[in-house]
Amino acid sequence: MSLLRIAGRPLLASMFVAGGLQSLRRPEDLAPVAEPIVRPVTDRVPVLPDRTEQLVRLNGAVHVVGGLMLGLGRCPRLAALALAATLVPTTLAAHRYWDAEDPSERAQQRIHFLKNLSMMGGLLIAADDTGSAPxxxxxxxxxxxxxxxxxxxxxxxxxxxxxxxxxxxxxxxxxxxxxxx
The missing domain is CATH 1.20.5 (Single alpha-helices involved in coiled-coils or other helix-helix interfaces)
Structure with missing residues (x-):
């Protein structure tokens, strides 16, 4: 395994582990932000929990487990794909820069939105990375x-x-x- 993979995977995973732990510990802090995205999703996918706090906690658990797996190199392609999939609703819920009224708040949310898109790009590359094996x-x-x-x-x-x-x-x-x- 290359040194870049050994260093890069944990660096990419660190944000997910930290954010996921926060979601697991205090889902009520993130539930109001997630609510506009959670309702349409739970209406279409009946197997998901109804309460927003439960979905925030579930998303946090996927972030922690996926981040640890990616960081440790255990099923890294699957972990990166799972993280990329959960990053979509997270980004759409938390960084809606187009709804922000204040120009400075809009600029901050746009930066976070683009940061998440960049992380998604890294995750998609990691999901495609075969680790030098065919x-x-x-x-x-x-x-x-x-x-x-x-x-x-x-x-x-x-x-x-x-x-x-x-x-x-x-x-x-x-x-x-x-x-x-």
Whole structure:
């Protein structure tokens, strides 16, 4: 594993662990901000909890677990994907700069919104990172190429032996036909 991965994953994960712990400890602080996003989501997805505090806590748990997994390098691609998925509603709920009236507040929210977009970009890169090991798709393609490559000499060998065998069978058939008369 490269030094950049060893250092980069925990750095990327640290924000999620810290924010997730805050959401787990005090969901009531974030519930009013999350409410405009939670209601439409819970109406469409019935398996989610109804109370906003519970959803904030659930989101925080995903952030903590996903952040720890990413930081420790345990299933980092899956963890990065889960974090990226939970970052969308978090960003839309907490950093609605387009609704801010005060210009300085709008500027701050825009900075946080763009910061979250940047983090999402890093998470998507981490989700695609195979850690210098070939992906399953690459391995499958190359296994198929290897099979085609290995099959080529077999095909030539079969063709080379099939012609004389067919000729011998034809001669035998003619001899049998002649002997039977």
């Amino acid at each position: 992906s399953l798709l690459w391995r499958g393609r190359h296994a198929a190429q290897d099979l085609r490559h290995d099959a080529h000499p077999v095909r030539r060998s079969v063709r080379a032996t099939a012609r004389p065998a067919a000729t011998a069978a034809g001669v035998r058939a003619k001899l049998s036909a002649c002997a039977g008369r």
